[in-house]
Amino acid sequence: MSEHEARAGERDELDDYDYVPGGRRRKGRGLKGCVAVLVALVVLVGGFYVALTQGVSWVADQFQGPEDYPGPGTGSVEFTVNEGDTTAQIGRNLKAEGVTASVQAFIDAAAEEPDAAGIQVGAYELQKEMRAADALEVLVDPDNLIGFPxxxxxxxxxxxxxxxxxxxxxxxxxxxxxxxxxxxxxxxxxxxxxxxxxxxxxxxxxxxxxxxxxxxxxxxxxxxxxxxxxxANLEERAAELGRTPAELMIIASLVEAEGRGEDMYKISRAIYNRLENPDNGITNGLLQIDASVNYGLNQDLGVGLTSEQLQQDTPYNTYTRPGLPPTPIEAPGELAIDAAANPADGPWLFWVTVDLETGETKFTDSYDEFLEFDAELCENAPETC
Incomplete structure (x- = not known):
């Protein structure tokens, strides 16, 4: 065989290969290419067949917008927008609740509504099978919020x-x-x-x-x-009163347990007077507050105490231990906190609520007068004595 014929034979073999990147050749796809064309023709013919058998509506559906209900809706649905919900998440939740037909319909409606970014967290009353735009209209109006529990x-x-x-x-x-x-x-x-x-x-x-x-x-x-x-300037006032903020909160809780209204400021002062004058010869630094004793005994704060209970030594027994208990005994309100930080001016050491119905409370720095007040309480409410 001549050199020319040999090269011609080589070219004939190479014709069955295609070039690929890098200069190498791969086997030609003559037969496979034909198969691919045939598959494509089958798919195309199948598409025409579906269009003919299912009607023109099938073809139209492929180019329509997302599914949406015609509205106006039925029934009632309490729908909640949660903290951190995105527009898409709200859309998913609406669809899951049966409010809207699709997530995309809500997303598209939100894209056209500038106020959609301001939807507030909370509960709203919607309906089943609403138009997405109608549901959005409810959600963007904060007046439609149902109050939180x-x-x-x-x-x-x-x-x-x-x-x-x-x-x-x-x-x-x-x-x-x-x-x-x-x-x-x-x-x-x-x-x-x-x-x-x-x-x-x-x-x-x-x-x-x-x-x-x-x-x-x-x-x-x-x-x-x-x-x-x-x-109440709690921390600043604590420094001015020579106390810690924690001590003022303990005093506030005692005031809450003992007083009402404006009387709280006087009770606060009486507590400070007992703490600041422990050698007064009467109270000897003892606060003698029943509510604190009850707290230490894990009893209701208003329960009457027996002589035996008054002698049970706990960190909260203000009859046996001078000074303040170690922690607050209850949650004081705004007035009690302010009273602890800003006590009234006065010499009082004692206070007695002589009328439990009206809350009338009397104050004194005299032990004898205190006994008179106590007798008045016993007369008005014998069960307390």
């Missing part, structure tokens, strides 16, 4: 009682609140509380927003305490 913490509750109240009025059991209290670093307590929330869970009415967990709710209560403390 609330829980009220009255003044004068201990932490244990606050936990009971929260457990009974929220979706979280008492155990969840107690676990949250074991994470004091997350609650925002001041350093001088030493990790103990007693006295620092401010009594007020709180809105429980969707998705709020116990730690966040307790932190909200501590933040509200901080507002009251700042309003």
């Amino acid at each position: 609330t829980v009220t913490i009255p003044e004068g509750l201990r932490v244990t009682e606050i936990v009971e109240t929260l457990g009974a009025n929220t979706e979280y059991p008492e155990a969840a609140w107690n676990r949250a209290l074991q994470q004091p670093d997350k609650l925002g307590l001041p350093d001088y509380a030493e990790g103990n929330a007693e006295g620092y869970l401010f009594p007020a009415t709180y809105e429980i927003k969707p998705g709020m967990k116990p730690v966040a709710i307790l932190k909200m209560m501590v933040n509200r305490w901080r507002e009251a403390a700042d309003a």
Whole structure:
């Protein structure tokens, strides 16, 4: 065979290969290419067949917008927008609740509505099978918000009682609140509380927003305490009175347990007078506050005490131990905190609420007069004596 013929034979073999990057050759796809063309023809013919058998509507559906209900809707659905929900997440939740037909219909409606970025967290009343644009119109109007559930913490509750109240009025059991209290670093307590929330869970009415967990709710209560403390200049006044902020909070809790209204400022002063004049020859530095004794005995603060109980020595027995108890005994309100920080001027050492119905309280620095007041109380309420 001549050289020319040999090269021609080589070219014939190479014609069955294609070039690939890098200069190498690969086997040609002559037969496979034909198969691919045939498959494409089958798919195309199949598409025409579907179009013919299912009608023109099938073809039209491929170019229509996302599925949407015609509206106006039926029934009632309470729908919640949660903290951190994106537009897409709201759309998914709407579809899951049967409010809208598709997520994309809501997203498209939101893209055309500038106020969609301002949808507020909370509950709204919607309907089943609404147009996405109609559902959005409800959500962008804050006037359509349904109020959040609330829980009220009255003044004068201990932490244990606050936990009971929260457990009974929220979706979280008492155990969840107690676990949250074991994470004091997350609650925002001041350093001088030493990790103990007693006295620092401010009594007020709180809105429980969707998705709020116990730690966040307790932190909200501590933040509200901080507002009251700042309003009373608690820390500045503590320095001026020669006390620590923690001591002022203990005094505030005692004032809350003992007084009402404007009388709290006088009771506060009487407590300071006993603390600052321990050698007065009458009280000898003893505060003698029953509510504190009851706290140490884990009894209701208003329970009457026997002589034996008054002698039981606990850190909270202000009949046997001079000075303040080690912690607050309950949650003081705004007035009690302000009274502890800004006591009235006066010489009083004693106070007696002589009429339990009206709250009338009398003050004196005379022990004999105190006995007269006490007798008046016994006359008005014999069960207390």
